[in-house]
Amino acid sequence: MELTVTKNATCTFCGCVCDDIELHSDGERIKETKGACILGQSWFKNHTAERLYPAALVNGREATVDEAVEAAAEFLHAADMPLVYGLSNVTCEATREAVSLAELVGAVIDSHTSL
């Protein structure tokens, strides 16, 4: 099968954030990671386009994303002091939305930095 080549891809595994990686993928998996280090290789190969996990879980049971989104919104809205935490491997665009959500539900927002 013809592999798709992505040049100048960015690896987000460690803080080096190397952006000179060449990825060869078959649409489902990344087959080759030119330029990536040993950590980067396993990072890229460890994620695929397959559906390996349920879309969502609510109370341990499989649920639709809509149901899970509604449950999440309800918990955060009802809480007196919610916390939004993590943000260490999400995009800036996601962090930007996380701030917006934290504001909307009156939360504390914190990243991995505080650890």
Add this chain to the structure above:
Amino acid sequence: MLTLTLLEPPTVPLEAEVLSPDVLAPLSHAEVRALPVYHGKRRLRLDEFFEVEGDGSDHVTLHGDLGRVRWVGRKMTRGHITIHGPVGMHLGAHMRGGHIEVHGSAADWVGGEMAGGTIHVRGDAGGQVGSAYRGSVSGMSGGTILVEGAAGIEVGMRMRRGLIAVRGPVRDFAGLQMKGGTLVLMSGAELRAGAWMTRGTIISLKPLRLLPTFGLACDYAPAFLRLYARHLAGLGFPLPADGSYHRFTGDAAVPGKGEVLQWQPHPA
């Protein structure tokens, strides 16, 4: 006399900066009950958390498990607050005058950036007693904080004036970046006491593991200390009558002219 009894401990922190004589004294019973407090993100009435007895007064007594109640006595300039039970963070922060007595323990930031008045904690205190908040040039700039129990890290961080005395042991970085004032450690401290201090005095009755940037200047029993000892004795923190003090100066890294007086039981 105003007595407030916490009905049950709040489930998330309760910010109650209204619990200050400056706010409470002029108010009627009904007005006190209606004061705003912040339970996490919710603004609620004081009487949803406290049973209120009496009218507003300069004498305020708090009862209950106030471990999550924060900012009690914030910015107070007068009056007395007596607390029976543990109390949460920022007790007496930015306080300028008056007296706070805690029959229990207090969390972090007791007397943060306070400028005057007295805080007496009968139990333990958390970290950052009398300290500067993040980024501030100075911590405590006046007043007295007495802690009968132990205290946490960064006690007296960047303090500029005033007195902090702790009867129990304190943790790391006591007197961190201290610029003035006096810190009395009756049971010593863990690591790095006096780190980066520029001026001020740390008196310790137990040996300290000082940074290598402190040097032993001399061994003496300074006259001013006798005077100071009298003052401290009046506060219930008597210094030993015998012995002498090793005087260390530092921190040479800054370079600073702080002094650390470490008591020696037997004259050298």
Add this chain to the structure above:
Amino acid sequence: MLRITGGTVYDPANGVHGEVRDVCIAGGKVVAAVEGGRTIDASGMVVFPGGVDVHTHVAGAALNFARGLIPEQHRKAVPVVHSKLRRAGLGGVTPTTFATGYLYAGMGWTTVNEAAVPVLSAKHTHEELRDTPIVDKTCCVLMANNELLLDLLEAGEYERARDVLAWLVWAAKAYGVKAVNPGGVAAWKWGKDAKRLSDPVEGYGKMTPGTIVAALARMVDDLHLPHPLHLHCNSLGNPGNVDVTLETMKVLEGNRAHLAHLQYHAYGGDDWGTIRSEAVAVADAFNANPNLTADAGAVLFGNTVTITADGPWQHLLFQLTGKKWANLDVENETGCGVVPYAYKPGSPANAVQWAVGLELLLLITDPWRIYLTTDHPNGAPFWRYPEIIRLLMDRDYRREQLNTIPGAVHSRLVLPELTREYTLSEIAVITSAGPARALGLPHKGHLGVGADADVAIFNVDKDPARMFAYPRYVIKGGEVVIEEGELRQVVEGRSFAVRPAYDEAVEAYLRPVFQQQYTMSFDNYPVGPDRVHGLEVVGPATQAGREPGEPGA
């Protein structure tokens, strides 16, 4: 559709100096007439074109670096409390992005020029500008210490350097070209400076600040960029720097330039003890050079934080104040320093700085060439502009304020002798019409037919500081955003960029050099047009073609 009736209109760009007339708005533009729609009765009020800030630092890596350094200032700042309309944030000396938009709009300012953007972090600047609501934005990229350019100039390759500059401007989706302490920041990378125009630049044989300034001003004019070279002269803030400023005006050889924060470049004296105003010399030379515009960079007493790409100056300030200092050098391009600072009326040096800003505004005869700024946040936060307006309009107030500084300093100033008072029309020029013209934005800074419908409506007030701090209405792009002094609606702003013409072959030259000198992939360096929110390409020098870094056809 909107009609503003009965207001006293100041629209100096169209020769209107306080006439009662209607302003009609449709489709976000000023139009000749409208039928129906809302009417705002502005009787007894003053109508201005929306303010335009020609030089401010509201977004980007350096400012954001500063934000992280001053939690103690944030605690004192006036916060913006979240509401259905407003995003939360903080005012203070480095307002957060959303707060920046609300604060500018809240005093009738509707266009801002972010004056210092490294190409390497331009993506970040645009991210912040995306979250800076209401106002329209432009930005200037830092070029006077860019080693790709300096190396080419050193080799005598002017034309290729110009192509590189043009490529960089579009790669950054910028609007103008900024020069900060030309050569001095490059030297600072070695802990050195280049103060005088003939000083050699550390690391180079032929380059001097003078040759860099001359070459950049020429490139900007050759490329017909709408805004002239935006120039932060060498030797900023140093006593006796007047000579460097006067010499800079000469080496420009008639090319256009906008001299940023001129106040910081008009000092005499030998040191901080003897610093004195040289505003007269600077203003005289400036008045005689019609190729120049300038902004004041005025100082007000109080707390702020100084942020500049002028690294050596910041290190000096740190040594003078002994307080916090942070420095951030950007590979091959620029650097920046951050020092929290308080201007004190009791300090003779600060008093001179305060006076010089006002003196320049009062001594430069043509208000069309000097604009109101504080070099936010360096001289004072932008939200204090109304205080400066009062100082310009009210000489009695000015005299009172002179009494707050040490009497001994008066002899080092000309301010005590200056009696000029700005008229409302002149205020409209220095806050809107003039800077819009200097930026080359024909649809900004006026209320003629076809202009963007950015309008500020003020109550008439004896105290101009109060008058200009609290507009009754602010209209942005035809939408009423402030009404009765309150935020009523939040609109998105646009980002203007230029696309100067360059030979696409320059990329073939740049790619290997870039890969050698930088640490990121060349193809990841340019800002994609889809990443700039509200991007609008303007100006005459537009070239169509493929995106920088994208493979050719």
Add this chain to the structure above:
Amino acid sequence: MSCTLGEVKNRADLIIYWGGNPAECHPRHFTKYTIMQKGKYVPNGRKGRTMVLVDIRETPSAKAADIFLQVRPGKDFEVLTLLRAIVKGQRIDPRAAAETGLTLEQLTDLADRMKRAKFGVLFFGMGLSMTRGKHMNSAAALTLAAELNAFTKFVAMPMRGHGNVTGADVVLRYTTGYPFGINLCRGYPRFNPGEFSSVDLLVRGDVDATLVLGADPGATMPQPAIDHLARTPTIVLDPKVTHTSRLARVHITTAATGITAPGTVYRMDEVPLPLRPPLKGPYPSDEEVLRRIIAAVRKKPAWEPDPAGVMAG
């Protein structure tokens, strides 16, 4: 006192790693940014640079170093503070210095090298920033570097781990003014590390619901914090079902950053970089899920903070 990594590549002749093990944790740091590169002003590459490694144990990174200095565990703050004093010419008692595990001679040699360098850099890792003294250890490194600028050009920067934690810092600063640990309960940003840091909040049980994204606290935090996450409603957005997902009430699978999700991330030196995801996956991005949660919250009665609830000064 910082710079982007290209400055190090082009100029640094003295490179110090402190409390970090780049050979194993940031494998391309040496080759892409620091010692191995030929720089514009370091044309001889490795030969033109001196690398010093300071750590409490001899890690594989020591092989790359010209000088390895082994500090006694828990003495980093002491060593950095000593260096500040030595750089300023203060006299130090050699016996006191030796308690750090390094001799005064070694320390003086290092101080001299730092002052003599044309362009020095100090990278500090979690061995410094996460051990006893924490933020003060980082402050010591940054202060030392700042003070060295009285003699030469010197910078310091943290070796930050985990993908885009730098980007989170950047976005939080421009939206709220503060880098992390921000309390929005009163409708505007407040900051107090220790009070509003996640671990402290969870250990004390101060919060009553948690949204976790881009982290797995269920695997990394102390047990009392994990217990609280299990006790209260926890929501996880993650490309995998994580330890935290298993104790959470809600888990939503999201696209993997840079592999199936596009966007922007920041390098440890705050240089923004675009992502070029090579795959199209079946899951929505974190960004999209967050937008959907926001939309769902907006349908509920609005929480409105008290405009009078500003804690002045």
